[in-house]
Amino acid sequence: MLKLHGTLPVLSSVTKESYLVTVTKSDKLPKVIRKQRALLRTSAGDESGYKAILTKEQRNNESWRESDIFKISEDQDYLDEGDIIRLDPNSGSFQCLYRKKSPHNTILLTEQCDHYCLMCSQPPKATDDSWLLKEAFELISLIPQDTERIGLSGGEPTLYRDKFIGLLHHIRRSLPNTGVDILSNGRAFKDKEFAKKYSSVNHPNMIIGIPIFSDDPVRHEYVVQSKGAFDDTIRGILNLKEFEQNVEIRVVIHKQTINRLVQTCEFIARNLLFADHVALMGLEITGFTRPNLETLWIDPFEYKDVLSEAVALLNGYGMTASIYNHQLCTINPDARGNYKKSISDWKTEYLEECVSCTKRSECGGFFSSSKKYQHSNHIKAFA
Amino acid sequence: MSKFNGIKFYKAPQSSSYTLLPLRFIPLDKDHYVLTNLAGEYLRIKRGVLVDFLRHKLSAEDPSYIELRARHFLIDETSSIAPDLLALKLRTKYSRLCEFTGLHLFVVTLRCEHSCPYCQVSRQSEDKPRYDMSPEIALGALDLTFRSPSSNIKIEFQGGEPLLNFDLIKLIVEEAKRRNQRVGKNLAFVIATNLALINDGILCFCREHSIHISTSLDGPRVLHNANRPRPGNNSYEKTIEGIKLVREALGRDQVSALMTTTEASLNCVEEIVDEYLAQGFNEIFLRPISPYGFAVKTNSYRAYNTERWLKFYKQGLNYIIDLNHHGIEFIEYYTSTILKKLLTSEDPGYVDLTSPAGIGIGAVAYNYDGYIYASDESRMLAEMGDTTFRLGKVLENSYEEIFSSPKLLEPLEASFAYSVPMCNDCAFEPYCGADPVYHHGIQGDFVGRKPTSEFCSRNMEIFRFLIHKMESDSFVRQLFTRWANSKC
Numbered sequence: 001m002l003k004l005h006g007t008l009p010v011l012s013s014v015t016k017e018s019y020l021v022t023v024t025k026s027d028k029l030p031k032v033i034r035k036q037r038a039l040l041r042t043s044a045g046d047e048s049g050y051k052a053i054l055t056k057e058q059r060n061n062e063s064w065r066e067s068d069i070f071k072i073s074e075d076q077d078y079l080d081e082g083d084i085i086r087l088d089p090n091s092g093s094f095q096c097l098y099r100k101k102s103p104h105n106t107i108l109l110t111e112q113c114d115h116y117c118l119m120c121s122q123p124p125k126a127t128d129d130s131w132l133l134k135e136a137f138e139l140i141s142l143i144p145q146d147t148e149r150i151g152l153s154g155g156e157p158t159l160y161r162d163k164f165i166g167l168l169h170h171i172r173r174s175l176p177n178t179g180v181d182i183l184s185n186g187r188a189f190k191d192k193e194f195a196k197k198y199s200s201v202n203h204p205n206m207i208i209g210i211p212i213f214s215d216d217p218v219r220h221e222y223v224v225q226s227k228g229a230f231d232d233t234i235r236g237i238l239n240l241k242e243f244e245q246n247v248e249i250r251v252v253i254h255k256q257t258i259n260r261l262v263q264t265c266e267f268i269a270r271n272l273l274f275a276d277h278v279a280l281m282g283l284e285i286t287g288f289t290r291p292n293l294e295t296l297w298i299d300p301f302e303y304k305d306v307l308s309e310a311v312a313l314l315n316g317y318g319m320t321a322s323i324y325n326h327q328l329c330t331i332n333p334d335a336r337g338n339y340k341k342s343i344s345d346w347k348t349e350y351l352e353e354c355v356s357c358t359k360r361s362e363c364g365g366f367f368s369s370s371k372k373y374q375h376s377n378h379i380k381a382f383a
Numbered sequence: 384m385s386k387f388n389g390i391k392f393y394k395a396p397q398s399s400s401y402t403l404l405p406l407r408f409i410p411l412d413k414d415h416y417v418l419t420n421l422a423g424e425y426l427r428i429k430r431g432v433l434v435d436f437l438r439h440k441l442s443a444e445d446p447s448y449i450e451l452r453a454r455h456f457l458i459d460e461t462s463s464i465a466p467d468l469l470a471l472k473l474r475t476k477y478s479r480l481c482e483f484t485g486l487h488l489f490v491v492t493l494r495c496e497h498s499c500p501y502c503q504v505s506r507q508s509e510d511k512p513r514y515d516m517s518p519e520i521a522l523g524a525l526d527l528t529f530r531s532p533s534s535n536i537k538i539e540f541q542g543g544e545p546l547l548n549f550d551l552i553k554l555i556v557e558e559a560k561r562r563n564q565r566v567g568k569n570l571a572f573v574i575a576t577n578l579a580l581i582n583d584g585i586l587c588f589c590r591e592h593s594i595h596i597s598t599s600l601d602g603p604r605v606l607h608n609a610n611r612p613r614p615g616n617n618s619y620e621k622t623i624e625g626i627k628l629v630r631e632a633l634g635r636d637q638v639s640a641l642m643t644t645t646e647a648s649l650n651c652v653e654e655i656v657d658e659y660l661a662q663g664f665n666e667i668f669l670r671p672i673s674p675y676g677f678a679v680k681t682n683s684y685r686a687y688n689t690e691r692w693l694k695f696y697k698q699g700l701n702y703i704i705d706l707n708h709h710g711i712e713f714i715e716y717y718t719s720t721i722l723k724k725l726l727t728s729e730d731p732g733y734v735d736l737t738s739p740a741g742i743g744i745g746a747v748a749y750n751y752d753g754y755i756y757a758s759d760e761s762r763m764l765a766e767m768g769d770t771t772f773r774l775g776k777v778l779e780n781s782y783e784e785i786f787s788s789p790k791l792l793e794p795l796e797a798s799f800a801y802s803v804p805m806c807n808d809c810a811f812e813p814y815c816g817a818d819p820v821y822h823h824g825i826q827g828d829f830v831g832r833k834p835t836s837e838f839c840s841r842n843m844e845i846f847r848f849l850i851h852k853m854e855s856d857s858f859v860r861q862l863f864t865r866w867a868n869s870k871c
Contacts, residue, residue, distance in 0.1 A: 118387060215453040217462035222390040231464040238467065260449075267453055270424060270728070271468045292387065309857070316864030317727075 001368035002346040003075045005095035011058075011069035013089030020097065020138050021051050023083040038087065039067075040079055052087055054079070070094065078346075084142050086135070097139055104344035105143075106151030106181075107136050109164070113156040115185050116225035119252060119296055121287040124155060133160055136167055140174050149179040158188035165194075168201040179205040183250075186210035187229065189236030199243035207246035207276060210237055213257050215267030223256055234271075241274050248277040254296040258303050265310045269317035278314055280307065281342075282325030286369040293374060300330040301378035308332045328363040330376045343367055357381035394461065400439060401452075401459040404469065408433060409810035417850055420455050422472035423724055423813030427854050475728040476813075480739070484786075485533040485732075486746035488759055489524060489555060490541045491516045492548040493751050493766075497577055497613045501645055501683040505676040505766035506543050515548045516751040521555050523777040524749035529562055530782040536563075539573040539597075541748070541759065546580040556592050573597050578625025579613065586632040596629045598622060600640040600662065602648060602655035610645050626662060640664060644671050644695060646686035652699035656706070660713065668716035669699050671841070674825055675763035689837045693844050704852070707862050714866055721849060722867035724814045734758055736816035736842070738800035742772065743791040753777040757791055760820040771823055794819035797829040805833040811846045815839075 021038045027045035029037060034049035041047065041055040052068040054076070068089040072079075079085070082100035086093075098105050109132055113124035136152075143150065150171075157164050171180060180203060189195040210233060213223040217230035240247050249268055253261060261280075268278060282300060283289060289296055300307075307323065308331075314321035315338070323335060324342035331339060341364035349371045354360055359382040366375055405421045408428075416433045418426045428436075428447060435441040436457075441448050443459070451457050455465040493514040495506035507514045528536060538559060540552050556572055563570045572594040589596065600622055601607040607619040629638040640659065642648075648655060652669070659667045671692045678684040687695075699715065706713045720733045734741030742757035749755055753776050756762035761772030772794070775785040785791075798817035800806040806815065821838050822831030833839045853860045 116387070216449045217452070217464075218390065218393045218395075218449075221393040221461075222388070225388060227393060231462050234464045235467070238471070263450070263453060271472070273728070309861075312861050313864060316861060316868060318868050 001349065002078050002096075004346060005093075006075065007092045008054075008076075008094045009071040010089055010092045011055075011071055012064065013068045014066060015051075015068050015089050018086055018088035018090075018093065019051070020084060020086050020135065020142060022142055023054070023079055023081065023085060025081050038085060040081075052089075082144060084139060097135075098143055099346075100144070100147075102345055103148065104151070104346070105147070105149075106153050106344075107139060108154065109133055109136055109152055109157040109167070110155035110159060112159055113154060113185075114159065114187065114226065115156065115229065117288065118223055118225065118256065118292045119254060119283060119287070119289040121284045121289065122153070122155065123287045129155075130160075133163060133167065137170055140167070140171050143175060143178075145175055145177060147175060147178045149181060150175070151181040151183070153183040156185055156188075157182065158184050158194075161188070161194070162197070165197050165201065168198070168203065168206070172201055172203050180207070182206065182208040184208055184210055185224065185229070185233060186236035186240070186247075187232035189239045190232045192239050192242075195236070195239035195243055195245075198240070199245050207248050208240065209248040209250050209279065211250045211252065212264065212268065212272075213251060214260050215264045216260055219256065219260065223252075237272060237275070241272075246276045248279060249275045250279045250281060252281045252283060253298075253300075253303065253307070254283045255298040256296060258298055258306060261303075261306055261310045262313060265313050265321075269314060269319060273317060273319065276320065278319055278321040279324050280310060280321065280338075281323075284325060284367045284369060285373040285375075286367070290373060297374055299376050299378065300326055301376050304330060304332050304335070308335045311335050311338045325364065325367070327366065327376065327379060328359050329357075329380045329382065330378060340364070351375070351379055353379050353381055355381075358383065395443060395459050397443075399460050401441075401443075401457040403437070403439075403457055404455055404465060406456050407808060407810040407812065411847055411850060417810050417847075418451075418456060419810045419813055421469050421813075422455070422476065422728060424454050424472075425725065425810075425850065426450055426454050426456065427850065472728040476730050479730060479732050480744065482533045482535070483744060484531045484747050485535045486537050486539060486734070487524075487528045487531070488539050488541050488746060488748040489516065489521065489545075490543070490748060490751045490762065491521070491545045491551045491555075493543040494547050495542055495544040495577075496547070496579060497544065497611055497618060499611045500677055500681040501610065501643060501672050502677040503673050503675040503763050504541075504543065505763070514543065514751055516551055516749075516753075518551065518554055520749070520751075520753040520777050521551055522558065523753070524755075525555065525558055525562065527747075527749070527755070527777065527782055527785065528559070529566065533568070535569045535571075537571045537573060539575060541575050543751075544577055544580065545574055546576050546585060549585060553588060556588075556594065560592065571595065576625075577611070577613075577618065577622060578629070579618065579621040581625045581628055586628060589629075589637075590633050594633075596633070596638040598626065598638060598640050599643070600626075600658065601642050601645070602651065603658045606645075606647055606651065606655070607658075609647055610643065623662065630663075635663070639666075641668055642670060644669065644687075644692060645683060649687055649691060649695050652695050653702050656699060656702055656713070660706075660711070665712055666714040666716050666719075667699075667703070669696050670717070673760065673763070674821070675760060676766060679767065689841045689844075693841060693848075696845070697848060700848075700852075704859055704862065708858065714869060718845075718849065718863075719866040719869055721814055721845060722863050725846075725849065726864060726867035733816070735760075735818055735821070738798075738806075738812070738815065738817040739795050740798050740817040740819050742794065742820060743774065743786060744795070747774075749777060753779075755780070755785055757794070758820055760824075764820060764824050769824065772820060794823070794829040798822070803830050803833075809843075811843055814846050815842055 023040050024037045025040045031049050035051050038052040039050040050067050054070050054072045084098035086095045111125040214220040220230045321338050322340045323338050343364050347367050348365045349368045350365045408416045408418045411417045415427050418428050432447045455469050458465050493507045575597045578598050601610045604619040611618040626638050672678045672684050674684045703713050703715050720731050723729050723731050732745050734745045746758050748759050748762045750762050755774045757772040774788045774790050798819040800812050800817045806812050819829040853863050
């Protein structure tokens with residue numbers, strides 16, 4: 001797992017506040033744009049005029065007077081040309097927000113949420129973090145236009161209401177060719193006017209992923225820990241589809257949802273056949289899942305037949321369905337057509353057992369958290 | 384103290400009650416009932432549970448309670464989205480009605496060189512040109528065809544044997560395409576032919592205009608030739624040869640086949656299915672004889688009863704399911720039509736099994752003599768002397784006169800199953816249809832007496848059989864889900 005954030009020793013600083021900056025390895029850039037770049041220093045050269053310099057050497061340098069100097073280590077070896085980072089010269093706080101080579105760049109817009117899901121991977125906080133949205137506006141302006149996709153997640157991004165729609169308009173203008181994947185609980189869209197505003201962004205390649213955890217409203221609301229959630233979310237999806245927006249339905253599979261997984265998929269096929277994609281997702285052992293592990297954990301190997309049945313049903317109805325966050329050796333061969341390597345590259349890990357596996361390159365592997373805390377007891381290399 | 388609430392916190396208070404949504408139920412077997420909602424979703428349920436449920440005594444803790452709520456049979460304090468979802472599904476189910484007439488049958492001739500005793504259209508022997516449609520009638524019928532608001536227009540050439548008047552087919556196809564250049568509808572053509580007269584010239588024309596061929600194949604050689612006599616007793620050979628020629632000239636999927644069940648078919652359903660397999664078809668339509676034309680006159684129609692036909696159908700369907708078990712993808716068409724209604728919100732609008740009835744709305748037939756009938760069966764009835772469903776005449780009546788004729792509207796309204804006595808109470812009504820032509824023909828009434836209607840008993844038994852099969856075998860359930868969503 002990559003360390004995308006941390007604290008770096010500050011060797012010297014000139015800037016007072018934190019800022020976003022694009023990483024470069026080139027010390028030959030025109031002076032006029034050096035103020036917008038952090039130089040990832042590899043050897044001695046003309047290093048003057050850069051906003052920041054990231055160096056593995058301790059020694060200070062005369063030409064570095066105009067720059068903020070941060071000491072980096074092997075942990076940041078992944079940094080590459082075109083990545084976008086946030087640096088705070090006061091505290092040394094560092095975060096990598098965009099990696100040019102990664103297909104999985106997701107922007108966290110808030111940690112606030114009106115759900116409190118049993119298995120939340122990003123436990124909500126009540127504190128005001130609207131600076132994240134402000135930063136997102138800036139980040140979008142820096143992200144290169146050839147980026148294929150970006151993700152927007154939370155927390156619940158729609159809590160920003162119109163400001164969230166404003167961000168989408170900004171994305172549409174700044175990155176017209178970039179696909180957008182949004183994660184939301186969908187409840188805000190029960191308000192038809194809001195759904196209409198969302199559709200007015202008129203983005204040709206935007207999809208919103210919305211969770212439905214059960215066809216039983218009680219169970220869904222128990223999982224998300226919020227009364228009234230089921231009807232709101234379904235109404236939200238209906239409104240979004242009325243305005244012809246792309247909607248993905250996400251079902252996280254765990255001990256509390258597995259017993260009605262097939263019925264839930266049938267509910268989706270009968271009532272929400274117009275959804276563009278259904279993702280059946282394995283559990284990530286992070287955030288709230290860890291304290292709730294006893295309530296949530298079920299070995300994927302134990303439910304593989306149920307998963308096959310659920311997938312066959314969705315396939316039968318002609319829906320596009322994918323299995324996310326599973327390992328190939330824990331699903332039946334008949335479900336492989338729906339299997340996707342889905343775990344973000346920076347979180348992917350494999351086990352000892354996987355070293356000799358012949359299907360490793362087709363397998364999504366594990367969340368680093370799964371490897372650490374809980375994974376299937378039936379991981380077995382394919383011969 | 385956990386910061387998470389237990390599931391109990393999200394349940395409705397024990398003192399609260401639930402409200403029933405529109406529903407109907409019917410016995411399935413000695414232990415179970417079938418419950419259907421307004422949109423046609425069903426639930427198989429034990430009798431005792433049903434009784435508790437209807438008496439508002441079912442506990443929210445009962446596993447069936449969750450099923451009943453999820454399938455929109457009840458609403459309670461926890462969720463009230465069900466009526467919206469039901470409305471959405473119902474709108475979807477009836478959405479095809481605003482399209483209006485899509486299928487336009489042109490009976491280009493009543494002549495035929497076959498002499499099938501079960502002929503339901505009362506064909507005429509070959510040498511009587513007065514049974515051919517004239518070009519004037521054909522062009523007048525096209526005027527009416529293009530008045531249909533439907534964005535999909537299918538012109539089907541019927542007979543007799545339509546290839547006996549192929550020059551007229553050419554005229555109609557070319558003229559229809561010319562007119563369609565202005566309006567841009569999805570225009571498709573089908574020729575229903577026994578293929579005995581197919582030749583290179585015809586094939587060439589069909590290829591040029593993407594005309595689909597629908598033929599008759601009753602089963603293996605002996606059966607087919609016994610059912611379908613023609614000079615030379617070579618109907619089977621002609622048909623098989625024709626199918627090959629069509630496939631070569633037009634493409635693999637450009638020919639489909641229909642079978643008719645005669646008394647001689649009853650004991651050989653597997654052989655009939657095998658014949659379809661051998662000829663490279665991946666579907667069959669196990670079809671009983673309809674009570675029209677020579678089928679009545681020669682008593683072919685009375686040669687077996689509904690019970691015997693159902694045995695044939697079930698045996699055939701079981702065999703087809705077995706084939707699929709062995710990896711051979713093969714569909715029974717009538718079953719898949721019903722399954723669409725059972726498992727999806729789509730009504731395929733099959734003329735004989737839809738409500739409101741398909742007459743006029745789904746299809747209209749222009750007879751060789753210019754008379755316009757509400758369906759193919761309506762003109763079959765007319766050849767027997769009963770012109771009840773004659774809506775008017777080409778070149779004499781306007782589109783408005785024809786399609787708002789009481790002769791169409793009255794049977795449509797009278798037979799609408801949702802408001803028909805007995806059908807209204809029937810849990811299978813969402814899957815069934817109104818067939819006013821059949822009921823008028825047999826019982827002298829658009830509605831008919833359901834307890835003695837073979838249409839009713841045949842379809843009811845099929846619904847029960849299909850639900851029973853699905854509920855007792857997960858393979859069948861998955862197979863039927865695929866059939867329900869197949870394109871055919």
